[in-house]
Amino acid sequence: MTTTAAPLDVAALRADFPILSRTVRDGKRLVYLDSGATSQRPTQVLDAERAFLQTANAAVHRGAHQLAEEATDAYEGARQRIADFVGADFGELVFTKNATEGFNLVAYGMGNAATSGPEAARFRIGPGDEIVVTEMEHHANLVPWQQLAARTGATLKWFQLTPDGRLDLSDVDSVITPRAKVVAFTHQSNVTGVVNPVDVLVAAAQKVGALTVLDACQSVPHSPVDFHRLGVDFASFSGHKMLGPSGIGVLYGRRELLEALPPFITGGSMIELVKMEGSTFAPPPQRFEAGSPMTSQAVGLGAAVDYLSVVGMERINAHEHALTVAALEGLSSVQGVRLLGPADAVNRGGAVPFEIEGVHPHDAGQVLDSLGIAVRVGHHCAWPLHRCLNAQSSVRATFYLYNTLDEVDALVDGVREAQKFFGVA
Amino acid sequence: MQLQQMYQEIILDHYKNPHGRGLRDPFDAESFQVNPTCGDEVTLRVKLDGGVVSDVSYDGQGCSISQASTSVLTDLVVGKPLGEAFEKMDAFVELMQSRGQIEPDEDVLEDGIAFAGVSKYPARVKCALLGWMAFKDAVARSQGAA
Numbered sequence: 110m111t112t113t114a115a116p117l118d119v120a121a122l123r124a125d126f127p128i129l130s131r132t133v134r135d136g137k138r139l140v141y142l143d144s145g146a147t148s149q150r151p152t153q154v155l156d157a158e159r160a161f162l163q164t165a166n167a168a169v170h171r172g173a174h175q176l177a178e179e180a181t182d183a184y185e186g187a188r189q190r191i192a193d194f195v196g197a198d199f200g201e202l203v204f205t206k207n208a209t210e211g212f213n214l215v216a217y218g219m220g221n222a223a224t225s226g227p228e229a230a231r232f233r234i235g236p237g238d239e240i241v242v243t244e245m246e247h248h249a250n251l252v253p254w255q256q257l258a259a260r261t262g263a264t265l266k267w268f269q270l271t272p273d274g275r276l277d278l279s280d281v282d283s284v285i286t287p288r289a290k291v292v293a294f295t296h297q298s299n300v301t302g303v304v305n306p307v308d309v310l311v312a313a314a315q316k317v318g319a320l321t322v323l324d325a326c327q328s329v330p331h332s333p334v335d336f337h338r339l340g341v342d343f344a345s346f347s348g349h350k351m352l353g354p355s356g357i358g359v360l361y362g363r364r365e366l367l368e369a370l371p372p373f374i375t376g377g378s379m380i381e382l383v384k385m386e387g388s389t390f391a392p393p394p395q396r397f398e399a400g401s402p403m404t405s406q407a408v409g410l411g412a413a414v415d416y417l418s419v420v421g422m423e424r425i426n427a428h429e430h431a432l433t434v435a436a437l438e439g440l441s442s443v444q445g446v447r448l449l450g451p452a453d454a455v456n457r458g459g460a461v462p463f464e465i466e467g468v469h470p471h472d473a474g475q476v477l478d479s480l481g482i483a484v485r486v487g488h489h490c491a492w493p494l495h496r497c498l499n500a501q502s503s504v505r506a507t508f509y510l511y512n513t514l515d516e517v518d519a520l521v522d523g524v525r526e527a528q529k530f531f532g533v534a
Numbered sequence: 535m536q537l538q539q540m541y542q543e544i545i546l547d548h549y550k551n552p553h554g555r556g557l558r559d560p561f562d563a564e565s566f567q568v569n570p571t572c573g574d575e576v577t578l579r580v581k582l583d584g585g586v587v588s589d590v591s592y593d594g595q596g597c598s599i600s601q602a603s604t605s606v607l608t609d610l611v612v613g614k615p616l617g618e619a620f621e622k623m624d625a626f627v628e629l630m631q632s633r634g635q636i637e638p639d640e641d642v643l644e645d646g647i648a649f650a651g652v653s654k655y656p657a658r659v660k661c662a663l664l665g666w667m668a669f670k671d672a673v674a675r676s677q678g679a680a
Binding site: 134135469470471472475476479486487488492495501502530531 | 536537540541546571572573574595596597598599655658661
Protein backbone atom coordinates (compact mmCIF):
# COMPACT_ATOMS: atom_id res chain seq x y z
CA MET A 110 0.00 0.00 0.00
CA THR A 111 1.32 3.46 -0.78
CA THR A 112 0.66 6.34 1.49
CA THR A 113 1.96 9.82 1.79
CA ALA A 114 1.02 10.08 5.44
CA ALA A 115 3.78 10.51 7.98
CA PRO A 116 4.98 7.29 9.59
CA LEU A 117 3.73 6.43 13.07
CA ASP A 118 5.54 7.71 16.12
CA VAL A 119 5.48 4.26 17.67
CA ALA A 120 7.39 5.22 20.79
CA ALA A 121 4.76 7.83 21.61
CA LEU A 122 1.91 5.41 20.85
CA ARG A 123 3.42 2.73 23.07
CA ALA A 124 3.25 5.10 26.01
CA ASP A 125 -0.55 4.81 25.71
CA PHE A 126 -0.37 1.05 26.33
CA PRO A 127 0.88 0.46 29.89
CA ILE A 128 0.93 -3.32 29.49
CA LEU A 129 3.64 -3.08 26.85
CA SER A 130 6.13 -1.85 29.42
CA ARG A 131 5.75 -4.81 31.77
CA THR A 132 8.20 -7.65 31.86
CA VAL A 133 7.47 -11.37 31.71
CA ARG A 134 9.25 -14.63 32.58
CA ASP A 135 11.92 -13.32 34.95
CA GLY A 136 12.38 -9.79 33.76
CA LYS A 137 12.21 -10.22 30.01
CA ARG A 138 10.94 -7.27 28.01
CA LEU A 139 7.49 -8.15 26.67
CA VAL A 140 7.40 -8.48 22.88
CA TYR A 141 3.70 -8.80 22.12
CA LEU A 142 3.16 -10.34 18.71
CA ASP A 143 -0.29 -11.82 19.31
CA SER A 144 -2.62 -8.94 18.50
CA GLY A 145 -4.35 -11.10 15.91
CA ALA A 146 -5.72 -13.08 18.85
CA THR A 147 -6.37 -10.09 21.08
CA SER A 148 -5.00 -6.58 21.00
CA GLN A 149 -3.92 -4.46 23.92
CA ARG A 150 -5.94 -1.46 25.07
CA PRO A 151 -4.71 2.11 25.36
CA THR A 152 -5.40 4.15 28.50
CA GLN A 153 -7.87 6.21 26.46
CA VAL A 154 -10.11 3.15 26.13
CA LEU A 155 -9.69 2.14 29.76
CA ASP A 156 -10.38 5.71 30.88
CA ALA A 157 -13.53 5.93 28.78
CA GLU A 158 -14.89 2.76 30.36
CA ARG A 159 -14.04 3.95 33.85
CA ALA A 160 -15.49 7.42 33.23
CA PHE A 161 -18.74 5.89 31.99
CA LEU A 162 -18.97 3.59 34.99
CA GLN A 163 -18.16 6.38 37.44
CA THR A 164 -20.56 8.94 36.03
CA ALA A 165 -23.30 7.45 33.89
CA ASN A 166 -23.70 3.75 34.61
CA ALA A 167 -27.27 2.51 34.24
CA ALA A 168 -29.26 0.02 32.20
CA VAL A 169 -29.76 1.35 28.69
CA HIS A 170 -33.09 1.63 26.87
CA ARG A 171 -35.12 1.34 30.06
CA GLY A 172 -35.77 3.67 32.95
CA ALA A 173 -36.62 7.35 32.82
CA HIS A 174 -34.02 8.68 35.21
CA GLN A 175 -31.10 10.84 34.21
CA LEU A 176 -28.47 8.13 34.46
CA ALA A 177 -30.51 5.86 32.22
CA GLU A 178 -30.73 8.65 29.71
CA GLU A 179 -27.01 9.37 29.81
CA ALA A 180 -26.12 5.70 29.64
CA THR A 181 -28.38 5.25 26.62
CA ASP A 182 -26.79 8.27 24.96
CA ALA A 183 -23.30 6.89 25.59
CA TYR A 184 -24.31 3.47 24.24
CA GLU A 185 -26.00 4.80 21.12
CA GLY A 186 -23.31 7.44 20.65
CA ALA A 187 -20.74 4.67 20.50
CA ARG A 188 -22.86 2.87 17.89
CA GLN A 189 -22.88 6.02 15.77
CA ARG A 190 -19.11 6.51 15.96
CA ILE A 191 -18.42 2.85 15.17
CA ALA A 192 -20.86 3.06 12.24
CA ASP A 193 -19.01 6.10 10.90
CA PHE A 194 -15.74 4.24 11.32
CA VAL A 195 -16.79 1.28 9.13
CA GLY A 196 -18.86 3.13 6.55
CA ALA A 197 -22.28 2.11 7.80
CA ASP A 198 -25.46 3.83 8.94
CA PHE A 199 -26.43 4.03 12.59
CA GLY A 200 -29.23 1.48 12.36
CA GLU A 201 -27.12 -1.04 10.50
CA LEU A 202 -24.92 -2.03 13.45
CA VAL A 203 -25.93 -4.60 16.03
CA PHE A 204 -23.91 -5.06 19.19
CA THR A 205 -23.14 -8.71 19.87
CA LYS A 206 -21.12 -10.57 22.47
CA ASN A 207 -18.35 -11.18 19.92
CA ALA A 208 -17.86 -11.71 16.21
CA THR A 209 -18.81 -15.38 16.49
CA GLU A 210 -22.24 -14.40 17.74
CA GLY A 211 -22.62 -12.15 14.70
CA PHE A 212 -22.14 -15.06 12.30
CA ASN A 213 -24.51 -17.20 14.32
CA LEU A 214 -27.05 -14.39 14.35
CA VAL A 215 -27.19 -14.42 10.54
CA ALA A 216 -27.07 -18.22 10.27
CA TYR A 217 -29.81 -18.75 12.86
CA GLY A 218 -31.83 -15.86 11.46
CA MET A 219 -31.79 -17.61 8.10
CA GLY A 220 -32.73 -20.89 9.72
CA ASN A 221 -35.61 -19.20 11.53
CA ALA A 222 -36.93 -17.77 8.26
CA ALA A 223 -38.67 -21.08 7.56
CA THR A 224 -41.18 -20.36 10.33
CA SER A 225 -41.36 -16.57 9.87
CA GLY A 226 -43.59 -14.38 7.74
CA PRO A 227 -43.33 -13.60 4.03
CA GLU A 228 -40.96 -10.68 4.66
CA ALA A 229 -38.33 -13.26 5.59
CA ALA A 230 -38.82 -15.32 2.44
CA ARG A 231 -35.53 -14.23 0.92
CA PHE A 232 -33.65 -15.82 3.83
CA ARG A 233 -35.31 -19.23 3.56
CA ILE A 234 -32.93 -22.04 2.89
CA GLY A 235 -33.39 -25.76 2.44
CA PRO A 236 -32.55 -28.85 0.40
CA GLY A 237 -31.18 -27.90 -3.02
CA ASP A 238 -29.85 -24.57 -1.78
CA GLU A 239 -26.15 -24.01 -1.34
CA ILE A 240 -24.05 -22.26 1.29
CA VAL A 241 -20.63 -21.20 0.07
CA VAL A 242 -17.62 -20.72 2.36
CA THR A 243 -13.85 -20.99 1.88
CA GLU A 244 -11.13 -23.26 3.21
CA MET A 245 -9.48 -20.16 4.64
CA GLU A 246 -12.16 -19.45 7.23
CA HIS A 247 -11.74 -19.10 10.94
CA HIS A 248 -13.96 -21.72 12.58
CA ALA A 249 -16.28 -18.86 13.59
CA ASN A 250 -17.29 -18.30 9.97
CA LEU A 251 -17.32 -21.99 9.09
CA VAL A 252 -18.95 -24.06 11.82
CA PRO A 253 -22.17 -21.94 11.98
CA TRP A 254 -22.64 -22.55 8.24
CA GLN A 255 -21.94 -26.27 8.54
CA GLN A 256 -24.58 -26.34 11.24
CA LEU A 257 -27.07 -24.33 9.20
CA ALA A 258 -26.58 -26.78 6.34
CA ALA A 259 -27.11 -29.70 8.72
CA ARG A 260 -30.30 -28.18 10.16
CA THR A 261 -31.86 -27.22 6.85
CA GLY A 262 -30.64 -29.84 4.39
CA ALA A 263 -28.78 -27.23 2.34
CA THR A 264 -25.42 -28.15 0.82
CA LEU A 265 -22.14 -26.65 1.98
CA LYS A 266 -19.65 -25.79 -0.75
CA TRP A 267 -16.30 -24.08 -0.51
CA PHE A 268 -13.56 -22.32 -2.38
CA GLN A 269 -10.27 -24.16 -2.23
CA LEU A 270 -6.87 -22.57 -1.77
CA THR A 271 -3.85 -22.24 -4.02
CA PRO A 272 -0.62 -23.80 -2.70
CA ASP A 273 0.50 -20.43 -1.34
CA GLY A 274 -2.73 -20.00 0.58
CA ARG A 275 -4.77 -17.60 -1.55
CA LEU A 276 -8.33 -18.29 -2.66
CA ASP A 277 -8.48 -20.30 -5.86
CA LEU A 278 -10.81 -18.10 -7.87
CA SER A 279 -10.07 -19.78 -11.20
CA ASP A 280 -13.65 -20.98 -11.56
CA VAL A 281 -15.83 -18.77 -9.40
CA ASP A 282 -19.02 -19.59 -11.30
CA SER A 283 -18.76 -23.29 -10.57
CA VAL A 284 -18.61 -22.61 -6.85
CA ILE A 285 -21.12 -19.76 -6.64
CA THR A 286 -23.98 -21.12 -8.72
CA PRO A 287 -27.61 -19.95 -8.98
CA ARG A 288 -28.35 -22.39 -6.13
CA ALA A 289 -26.19 -20.33 -3.73
CA LYS A 290 -28.19 -18.60 -1.00
CA VAL A 291 -25.27 -17.23 0.97
CA VAL A 292 -21.55 -16.71 0.43
CA ALA A 293 -19.54 -16.32 3.64
CA PHE A 294 -15.87 -15.44 3.46
CA THR A 295 -13.12 -13.66 5.29
CA HIS A 296 -11.83 -10.25 4.34
CA GLN A 297 -8.38 -11.01 5.72
CA SER A 298 -7.16 -14.43 6.87
CA ASN A 299 -6.40 -14.58 10.57
CA VAL A 300 -3.57 -17.00 9.85
CA THR A 301 -1.81 -15.82 6.70
CA GLY A 302 -3.02 -12.22 6.55
CA VAL A 303 -4.17 -12.82 2.96
CA VAL A 304 -6.61 -10.11 1.88
CA ASN A 305 -9.35 -11.47 -0.35
CA PRO A 306 -10.82 -9.65 -3.36
CA VAL A 307 -14.17 -8.76 -1.85
CA ASP A 308 -15.33 -7.15 -5.10
CA VAL A 309 -14.96 -10.39 -7.08
CA LEU A 310 -16.91 -12.45 -4.57
CA VAL A 311 -19.60 -9.82 -4.03
CA ALA A 312 -20.12 -9.50 -7.80
CA ALA A 313 -20.39 -13.27 -8.20
CA ALA A 314 -22.83 -13.53 -5.30
CA GLN A 315 -24.96 -10.64 -6.50
CA LYS A 316 -25.15 -12.16 -9.98
CA VAL A 317 -26.98 -15.17 -8.54
CA GLY A 318 -28.84 -13.31 -5.81
CA ALA A 319 -26.88 -14.79 -2.92
CA LEU A 320 -26.27 -12.95 0.34
CA THR A 321 -22.70 -12.11 1.32
CA VAL A 322 -21.37 -12.40 4.87
CA LEU A 323 -17.92 -10.96 5.53
CA ASP A 324 -15.61 -11.88 8.37
CA ALA A 325 -14.08 -8.47 9.05
CA CYS A 326 -12.34 -9.38 12.34
CA GLN A 327 -8.86 -8.93 10.91
CA SER A 328 -9.57 -6.15 8.42
CA VAL A 329 -11.48 -3.54 10.42
CA PRO A 330 -8.75 -3.26 13.11
CA HIS A 331 -5.92 -2.93 10.61
CA SER A 332 -7.08 -1.07 7.49
CA PRO A 333 -9.65 1.47 6.33
CA VAL A 334 -12.89 -0.47 5.77
CA ASP A 335 -16.12 0.89 4.30
CA PHE A 336 -18.93 -1.67 4.25
CA HIS A 337 -21.13 0.37 1.96
CA ARG A 338 -18.35 0.65 -0.56
CA LEU A 339 -17.52 -3.05 -0.27
CA GLY A 340 -21.16 -3.84 -0.98
CA VAL A 341 -21.38 -6.80 1.40
CA ASP A 342 -24.73 -7.69 2.95
CA PHE A 343 -23.46 -8.61 6.42
CA ALA A 344 -20.14 -8.29 8.21
CA SER A 345 -19.01 -9.22 11.68
CA PHE A 346 -16.05 -8.07 13.76
CA SER A 347 -14.96 -8.00 17.38
CA GLY A 348 -13.95 -5.23 19.77
CA HIS A 349 -11.00 -6.85 21.48
CA LYS A 350 -8.99 -7.17 18.28
CA MET A 351 -9.18 -3.40 17.65
CA LEU A 352 -7.94 -1.93 20.94
CA GLY A 353 -11.40 -2.27 22.47
CA PRO A 354 -12.88 -4.40 25.23
CA SER A 355 -13.68 -8.09 25.04
CA GLY A 356 -17.31 -9.07 25.40
CA ILE A 357 -18.43 -6.91 22.53
CA GLY A 358 -18.66 -7.56 18.82
CA VAL A 359 -20.45 -5.82 16.00
CA LEU A 360 -22.64 -7.20 13.26
CA TYR A 361 -23.21 -5.00 10.24
CA GLY A 362 -26.23 -5.71 8.09
CA ARG A 363 -27.68 -3.70 5.23
CA ARG A 364 -30.72 -1.92 6.62
CA GLU A 365 -33.33 -3.58 4.41
CA LEU A 366 -31.93 -6.99 5.29
CA LEU A 367 -31.85 -6.39 9.03
CA GLU A 368 -35.45 -5.21 8.77
CA ALA A 369 -36.49 -8.54 7.26
CA LEU A 370 -34.18 -10.97 9.09
CA PRO A 371 -35.92 -12.99 11.83
CA PRO A 372 -34.42 -12.66 15.32
CA PHE A 373 -31.87 -15.09 16.72
CA ILE A 374 -31.85 -14.60 20.50
CA THR A 375 -35.22 -13.53 21.87
CA GLY A 376 -36.46 -12.06 25.13
CA GLY A 377 -36.54 -8.64 26.71
CA SER A 378 -35.61 -5.43 24.89
CA MET A 379 -36.12 -6.91 21.44
CA ILE A 380 -39.93 -6.92 21.46
CA GLU A 381 -42.59 -4.59 20.19
CA LEU A 382 -45.69 -6.13 21.73
CA VAL A 383 -45.91 -9.17 23.99
CA LYS A 384 -49.10 -11.14 24.64
CA MET A 385 -49.48 -14.62 26.05
CA GLU A 386 -50.38 -15.91 22.60
CA GLY A 387 -47.31 -14.48 20.93
CA SER A 388 -45.11 -11.44 20.35
CA THR A 389 -43.99 -9.02 17.71
CA PHE A 390 -40.50 -7.64 17.47
CA ALA A 391 -38.79 -4.27 17.62
CA PRO A 392 -37.15 -2.88 14.52
CA PRO A 393 -33.39 -3.39 14.10
CA PRO A 394 -30.94 -3.03 15.70
CA GLN A 395 -32.93 -3.61 18.93
CA ARG A 396 -34.52 -6.74 17.45
CA PHE A 397 -31.11 -8.38 17.63
CA GLU A 398 -30.07 -7.09 21.05
CA ALA A 399 -32.15 -9.18 23.42
CA GLY A 400 -31.60 -8.82 27.14
CA SER A 401 -29.55 -6.23 28.98
CA PRO A 402 -26.73 -5.33 26.64
CA MET A 403 -23.08 -4.65 27.47
CA THR A 404 -22.63 -0.94 28.12
CA SER A 405 -19.14 0.06 29.23
CA GLN A 406 -17.82 -2.28 26.54
CA ALA A 407 -19.72 -0.35 23.87
CA VAL A 408 -18.38 2.91 25.28
CA GLY A 409 -14.87 1.45 25.31
CA LEU A 410 -15.17 0.32 21.71
CA GLY A 411 -16.37 3.80 20.78
CA ALA A 412 -13.21 5.18 22.39
CA ALA A 413 -11.12 2.62 20.50
CA VAL A 414 -12.42 3.76 17.11
CA ASP A 415 -11.79 7.35 18.16
CA TYR A 416 -8.22 6.40 18.98
CA LEU A 417 -7.73 4.51 15.72
CA SER A 418 -9.25 7.38 13.75
CA VAL A 419 -6.87 9.89 15.27
CA VAL A 420 -3.86 7.71 14.47
CA GLY A 421 -5.23 6.99 11.00
CA MET A 422 -6.03 3.62 9.49
CA GLU A 423 -3.93 4.25 6.38
CA ARG A 424 -0.90 4.92 8.53
CA ILE A 425 -1.54 1.90 10.71
CA ASN A 426 -1.86 -0.26 7.65
CA ALA A 427 1.37 1.09 6.15
CA HIS A 428 3.20 0.54 9.42
CA GLU A 429 2.05 -3.07 9.70
CA HIS A 430 2.96 -3.63 6.08
CA ALA A 431 6.54 -2.56 6.78
CA LEU A 432 6.69 -4.93 9.77
CA THR A 433 5.30 -7.77 7.68
CA VAL A 434 7.85 -7.22 4.93
CA ALA A 435 10.64 -7.20 7.54
CA ALA A 436 9.33 -10.35 9.22
CA LEU A 437 9.02 -12.24 5.93
CA GLU A 438 12.53 -11.20 5.00
CA GLY A 439 14.00 -11.99 8.41
CA LEU A 440 12.32 -15.38 8.79
CA SER A 441 13.04 -16.50 5.25
CA SER A 442 16.73 -15.87 5.90
CA VAL A 443 16.69 -18.52 8.64
CA GLN A 444 17.57 -21.98 7.34
CA GLY A 445 14.90 -24.53 8.29
CA VAL A 446 12.03 -22.05 8.56
CA ARG A 447 9.06 -22.69 6.30
CA LEU A 448 6.75 -19.72 5.82
CA LEU A 449 3.11 -20.69 5.36
CA GLY A 450 0.99 -18.69 2.96
CA PRO A 451 2.27 -16.22 0.41
CA ALA A 452 6.00 -15.51 0.39
CA ASP A 453 5.38 -11.82 -0.23
CA ALA A 454 3.38 -9.06 1.43
CA VAL A 455 1.15 -8.20 -1.54
CA ASN A 456 -2.53 -7.99 -0.58
CA ARG A 457 -1.67 -9.15 2.86
CA GLY A 458 -2.10 -7.90 6.38
CA GLY A 459 0.21 -8.19 9.33
CA ALA A 460 0.17 -11.91 10.04
CA VAL A 461 3.12 -14.24 9.45
CA PRO A 462 2.70 -17.96 10.14
CA PHE A 463 5.60 -20.37 9.93
CA GLU A 464 7.03 -23.74 10.89
CA ILE A 465 10.53 -24.57 12.06
CA GLU A 466 11.88 -27.87 10.81
CA GLY A 467 12.46 -30.18 13.75
CA VAL A 468 10.81 -27.89 16.30
CA HIS A 469 7.12 -28.33 16.95
CA PRO A 470 5.22 -25.00 17.04
CA HIS A 471 4.26 -25.55 20.67
CA ASP A 472 7.91 -26.00 21.59
CA ALA A 473 8.97 -23.02 19.49
CA GLY A 474 6.34 -20.91 21.23
CA GLN A 475 7.67 -22.04 24.59
CA VAL A 476 11.22 -20.95 23.73
CA LEU A 477 9.94 -17.61 22.41
CA ASP A 478 7.90 -17.18 25.58
CA SER A 479 10.98 -17.75 27.69
CA LEU A 480 12.51 -14.79 25.81
CA GLY A 481 9.45 -12.63 26.50
CA ILE A 482 8.02 -13.01 22.99
CA ALA A 483 4.28 -13.72 22.87
CA VAL A 484 3.13 -15.46 19.70
CA ARG A 485 0.25 -17.77 18.92
CA VAL A 486 0.89 -21.46 18.37
CA GLY A 487 -1.51 -24.11 17.14
CA HIS A 488 -4.00 -23.97 14.29
CA HIS A 489 -5.43 -20.57 15.30
CA CYS A 490 -9.03 -21.76 14.88
CA ALA A 491 -8.35 -22.43 11.20
CA TRP A 492 -7.80 -26.15 11.02
CA PRO A 493 -8.86 -26.67 7.38
CA LEU A 494 -6.51 -23.88 6.27
CA HIS A 495 -3.59 -25.63 7.96
CA ARG A 496 -4.46 -28.89 6.22
CA CYS A 497 -4.43 -27.04 2.89
CA LEU A 498 -0.97 -25.72 3.65
CA ASN A 499 0.25 -29.18 4.73
CA ALA A 500 0.84 -28.04 8.25
CA GLN A 501 -0.44 -29.66 11.41
CA SER A 502 -0.06 -26.35 13.22
CA SER A 503 2.08 -23.25 13.07
CA VAL A 504 3.69 -20.40 14.93
CA ARG A 505 1.99 -17.12 14.10
CA ALA A 506 3.28 -13.60 14.67
CA THR A 507 0.79 -10.77 14.21
CA PHE A 508 1.48 -7.07 14.26
CA TYR A 509 -0.30 -3.93 15.27
CA LEU A 510 0.35 -0.22 15.46
CA TYR A 511 2.45 -0.54 18.60
CA ASN A 512 4.93 -3.10 17.28
CA THR A 513 8.42 -2.17 16.14
CA LEU A 514 11.10 -3.40 13.77
CA ASP A 515 13.17 -4.22 16.85
CA GLU A 516 10.47 -6.64 17.89
CA VAL A 517 10.57 -8.29 14.48
CA ASP A 518 14.32 -8.73 14.95
CA ALA A 519 13.69 -10.21 18.39
CA LEU A 520 11.32 -12.73 16.80
CA VAL A 521 13.87 -13.78 14.20
CA ASP A 522 16.59 -14.09 16.86
CA GLY A 523 14.17 -16.08 19.01
CA VAL A 524 13.55 -18.52 16.18
CA ARG A 525 17.29 -19.13 15.90
CA GLU A 526 17.39 -19.59 19.65
CA ALA A 527 14.66 -22.25 19.40
CA GLN A 528 16.63 -24.07 16.74
CA LYS A 529 19.70 -24.01 18.93
CA PHE A 530 17.78 -25.24 21.96
CA PHE A 531 16.36 -28.21 20.11
CA GLY A 532 19.63 -28.93 18.36
CA VAL A 533 18.44 -28.45 14.79
CA ALA A 534 20.81 -25.62 13.82
CA MET B 535 16.72 -20.43 32.86
CA GLN B 536 13.15 -21.66 33.17
CA LEU B 537 13.26 -23.41 29.83
CA GLN B 538 15.68 -26.07 31.04
CA GLN B 539 13.39 -26.72 33.98
CA MET B 540 10.66 -27.67 31.59
CA TYR B 541 12.67 -29.37 28.92
CA GLN B 542 14.70 -31.76 31.03
CA GLU B 543 17.29 -33.77 29.12
CA ILE B 544 15.22 -36.89 29.77
CA ILE B 545 12.28 -35.33 27.93
CA LEU B 546 14.40 -34.29 24.97
CA ASP B 547 15.94 -37.78 24.83
CA HIS B 548 12.54 -39.44 24.73
CA TYR B 549 11.41 -36.92 22.10
CA LYS B 550 14.37 -37.61 19.84
CA ASN B 551 14.45 -41.36 20.47
CA PRO B 552 10.93 -42.39 21.40
CA HIS B 553 10.39 -45.81 22.95
CA GLY B 554 7.82 -48.19 21.55
CA ARG B 555 6.72 -45.89 18.76
CA GLY B 556 4.81 -47.27 15.77
CA LEU B 557 1.45 -49.01 15.54
CA ARG B 558 1.63 -52.77 16.02
CA ASP B 559 -0.59 -55.80 15.69
CA PRO B 560 -2.14 -57.59 17.42
CA PHE B 561 -4.03 -55.24 19.70
CA ASP B 562 -7.25 -55.30 21.69
CA ALA B 563 -8.33 -51.69 21.31
CA GLU B 564 -7.25 -48.41 19.84
CA SER B 565 -7.87 -44.82 20.86
CA PHE B 566 -7.46 -41.63 18.89
CA GLN B 567 -7.03 -38.49 20.96
CA VAL B 568 -6.58 -34.95 19.81
CA ASN B 569 -5.74 -31.73 21.59
CA PRO B 570 -8.21 -29.34 19.99
CA THR B 571 -6.25 -26.22 20.85
CA CYS B 572 -3.16 -27.18 18.87
CA GLY B 573 -4.21 -30.10 16.70
CA ASP B 574 -1.75 -32.53 18.27
CA GLU B 575 -2.92 -36.09 17.92
CA VAL B 576 -2.06 -39.58 19.00
CA THR B 577 -3.36 -42.98 18.00
CA LEU B 578 -2.59 -45.57 20.66
CA ARG B 579 -3.19 -49.31 20.83
CA VAL B 580 -3.16 -51.61 23.82
CA LYS B 581 -2.81 -55.35 24.06
CA LEU B 582 -3.71 -57.04 27.32
CA ASP B 583 -2.78 -60.59 28.31
CA GLY B 584 -4.42 -62.00 31.40
CA GLY B 585 -4.72 -58.62 33.05
CA VAL B 586 -1.18 -57.59 32.11
CA VAL B 587 -0.40 -54.80 29.62
CA SER B 588 1.57 -56.77 27.08
CA ASP B 589 2.01 -54.01 24.51
CA VAL B 590 1.32 -50.33 23.93
CA SER B 591 2.01 -49.00 20.46
CA TYR B 592 1.32 -45.54 19.15
CA ASP B 593 1.77 -43.01 16.42
CA GLY B 594 1.05 -39.36 16.34
CA GLN B 595 2.02 -35.84 15.66
CA GLY B 596 2.81 -33.51 18.45
CA CYS B 597 5.16 -31.41 20.46
CA SER B 598 8.15 -32.73 22.39
CA ILE B 599 6.12 -32.86 25.60
CA SER B 600 3.29 -34.99 24.20
CA GLN B 601 5.61 -37.30 22.31
CA ALA B 602 8.03 -37.77 25.19
CA SER B 603 5.31 -38.41 27.74
CA THR B 604 3.81 -41.12 25.52
CA SER B 605 7.25 -42.68 25.18
CA VAL B 606 7.64 -42.66 28.97
CA LEU B 607 4.16 -44.16 29.28
CA THR B 608 5.19 -47.24 27.33
CA ASP B 609 8.20 -47.70 29.63
CA LEU B 610 5.99 -47.41 32.68
CA VAL B 611 3.04 -49.62 31.79
CA VAL B 612 4.19 -52.33 29.39
CA GLY B 613 4.64 -55.60 31.27
CA LYS B 614 2.71 -54.34 34.28
CA PRO B 615 -0.59 -55.65 35.65
CA LEU B 616 -3.38 -53.27 34.73
CA GLY B 617 -3.90 -52.19 38.33
CA GLU B 618 -0.27 -51.12 38.66
CA ALA B 619 -0.38 -49.36 35.27
CA PHE B 620 -3.38 -47.35 36.46
CA GLU B 621 -1.62 -46.49 39.70
CA LYS B 622 1.20 -45.04 37.66
CA MET B 623 -1.26 -43.18 35.48
CA ASP B 624 -2.94 -41.69 38.54
CA ALA B 625 0.43 -40.65 39.93
CA PHE B 626 1.40 -39.04 36.64
CA VAL B 627 -1.91 -37.20 36.30
CA GLU B 628 -1.61 -35.98 39.89
CA LEU B 629 1.91 -34.75 39.20
CA MET B 630 0.82 -32.91 36.08
CA GLN B 631 -2.01 -31.19 37.89
CA SER B 632 0.22 -30.11 40.78
CA ARG B 633 1.54 -26.85 39.30
CA GLY B 634 4.97 -27.86 40.53
CA GLN B 635 3.85 -28.48 44.13
CA ILE B 636 4.47 -32.24 44.29
CA GLU B 637 7.76 -34.05 44.73
CA PRO B 638 7.33 -37.00 42.38
CA ASP B 639 8.26 -40.53 43.44
CA GLU B 640 10.94 -41.85 41.11
CA ASP B 641 10.22 -45.45 42.15
CA VAL B 642 6.72 -45.06 40.71
CA LEU B 643 7.22 -42.70 37.79
CA GLU B 644 10.85 -43.36 36.76
CA ASP B 645 11.59 -41.02 33.81
CA GLY B 646 8.13 -39.52 34.32
CA ILE B 647 9.49 -37.39 37.16
CA ALA B 648 11.13 -35.22 34.50
CA PHE B 649 7.70 -33.77 33.75
CA ALA B 650 7.44 -32.05 37.13
CA GLY B 651 8.63 -28.80 35.53
CA VAL B 652 5.99 -29.03 32.81
CA SER B 653 3.27 -29.00 35.46
CA LYS B 654 4.13 -25.34 36.14
CA TYR B 655 2.91 -24.43 32.67
CA PRO B 656 -0.87 -24.97 32.61
CA ALA B 657 -1.00 -24.59 28.83
CA ARG B 658 1.29 -27.61 28.43
CA VAL B 659 -0.32 -30.02 30.89
CA LYS B 660 -2.73 -31.24 28.22
CA CYS B 661 0.23 -32.03 25.99
CA ALA B 662 1.77 -34.22 28.68
CA LEU B 663 -1.51 -36.05 29.28
CA LEU B 664 -2.51 -36.68 25.65
CA GLY B 665 -0.98 -40.16 25.42
CA TRP B 666 -2.19 -41.11 28.89
CA MET B 667 -5.76 -40.19 28.02
CA ALA B 668 -5.44 -42.38 24.95
CA PHE B 669 -4.16 -45.25 27.10
CA LYS B 670 -7.03 -44.89 29.55
CA ASP B 671 -9.56 -44.76 26.73
CA ALA B 672 -8.05 -47.70 24.86
CA VAL B 673 -8.11 -49.87 27.99
CA ALA B 674 -11.74 -48.90 28.59
CA ARG B 675 -12.57 -49.82 25.01
CA SER B 676 -10.78 -53.15 25.30
CA GLN B 677 -13.03 -53.92 28.24
CA GLY B 678 -16.11 -52.90 26.33
CA ALA B 679 -16.77 -49.89 28.53
CA ALA B 680 -16.49 -47.17 25.90
